[in-house]
Amino acid sequence: MRVLLSSILIVFSTSLSAQNLNGNWLLAYIKASPPEMVMGEDGAVLEYNEGGYDDEQSFIEPGLMLLSVLPSNKAESFYADVKEEWKVIQDGKQVRFESLEDTLYGGFNTEGMLVLKSTIDESPTDYFFAAFSPEVAPFELTNSSWSTNGSSGFFQNKTFEFRPKGELFIWENGQHEKREFYTHTLGKYMAIEFSSEVLTAGFGIIYVEKSNGNMLTGISFLSLEEGALPVRSQVVFSKK
Structure with a gap:
C-alpha cells in the first residue's frame, strides 16, 4: 500500500511539474483583499492585510488580459493597447514571469489554472489564468x-x-x-x-x-x- 501511494505521489508531482506552459492563457478573474481605512493618531490611514485574504472584505471580478507563453522562455501579455514582454523562469511546479516593471509568480491549482501573484501589489491579490486556444482575428460587432x-x-x-x-x-x-x-x-x-x-x-x-x-x-x-x-x-x- 505504501509503495502504491508513493508511486501515485510521484506521478502526481511529475504531472504538475510537467504542466505545459506554452500557449495562450486568458485572465479569467482576479481575487483581491483591498486595504481597510482605519483611524490613526494622524487621521485616517490605509491598513493592508498582510496575513492573507479577509473573505468578508475580498472582492472578485473578471479579468481582461491575454498572456502568450512563447518558446525560448519568453512571454507576451496584452491588455487593451498595452503590450508587455516577459522572461519566463520555471522551477518544477513554480513559475515566474519577469518584466521591466513587474514580476508575476505562482503555479498551477488543482483545476489546471495558472494562479499568479504580483510583486507590486500591496494587498493580497491572485490572478487566475485559464488555457485558451483562439483562432479568430478582431472583427466588427456593431449593428x-x-x-x-x-x-x-x-x-x-x-x-x-x-x-x-x-x-x-x-x-x-x-x-x-x-x-x-x-x-x-x-x-x-x-x-x-x-x-x-x-x-x-x-x-x-x-x-x-x-x-x-x-x-x-x-x-x-x-x-x-x-x-x-x-x-x-x-x-x-x-x-x-
Missing part, C-alpha cells in the same frame, strides 16, 4: 444581433444586439436591458466586455475563440452570486 447560448445560465435564451456608440440591448422574453459594450484587441485576438446588473461584478468578459461570420464561440467566467468564484462558460452566439 449585429446574436442569439446566445452557453453552459452558464446567464446566456441561455437571450439576444445580444450590438448597436452604434457602444450601446448594447440584451433581450429576453420580449424585454430588453439597455447596457454598454466594448471590444478589446488582445494581440492578434479580441475580447468583448459588456455591462449587466445581473452579474455580481456589474460586467462580464467574453474571450472570442472562433467565428465564421454566422457563429461565434468564446469563453467567459461569470459569477451570479456575491462572493462566489466565477464559473467557466462556453459561449455560443448565432447571428440573427
Whole structure:
C-alpha cells in the first residue's frame, strides 16, 4: 500500500511539474483583499492585510488580459493597447514571469489554472489564468444581433444586439436591458466586455475563440452570486 501511494505521489508531482506552459492563457478573474481605512493618531490611514485574504472584505471580478507563453522562455501579455514582454523562469511546479516593471509568480491549482501573484501589489491579490486556444482575428460587432447560448445560465435564451456608440440591448422574453459594450484587441485576438446588473461584478468578459461570420464561440467566467468564484462558460452566439 505504501509503495502504491508513493508511486501515485510521484506521478502526481511529475504531472504538475510537467504542466505545459506554452500557449495562450486568458485572465479569467482576479481575487483581491483591498486595504481597510482605519483611524490613526494622524487621521485616517490605509491598513493592508498582510496575513492573507479577509473573505468578508475580498472582492472578485473578471479579468481582461491575454498572456502568450512563447518558446525560448519568453512571454507576451496584452491588455487593451498595452503590450508587455516577459522572461519566463520555471522551477518544477513554480513559475515566474519577469518584466521591466513587474514580476508575476505562482503555479498551477488543482483545476489546471495558472494562479499568479504580483510583486507590486500591496494587498493580497491572485490572478487566475485559464488555457485558451483562439483562432479568430478582431472583427466588427456593431449593428449585429446574436442569439446566445452557453453552459452558464446567464446566456441561455437571450439576444445580444450590438448597436452604434457602444450601446448594447440584451433581450429576453420580449424585454430588453439597455447596457454598454466594448471590444478589446488582445494581440492578434479580441475580447468583448459588456455591462449587466445581473452579474455580481456589474460586467462580464467574453474571450472570442472562433467565428465564421454566422457563429461565434468564446469563453467567459461569470459569477451570479456575491462572493462566489466565477464559473467557466462556453459561449455560443448565432447571428440573427
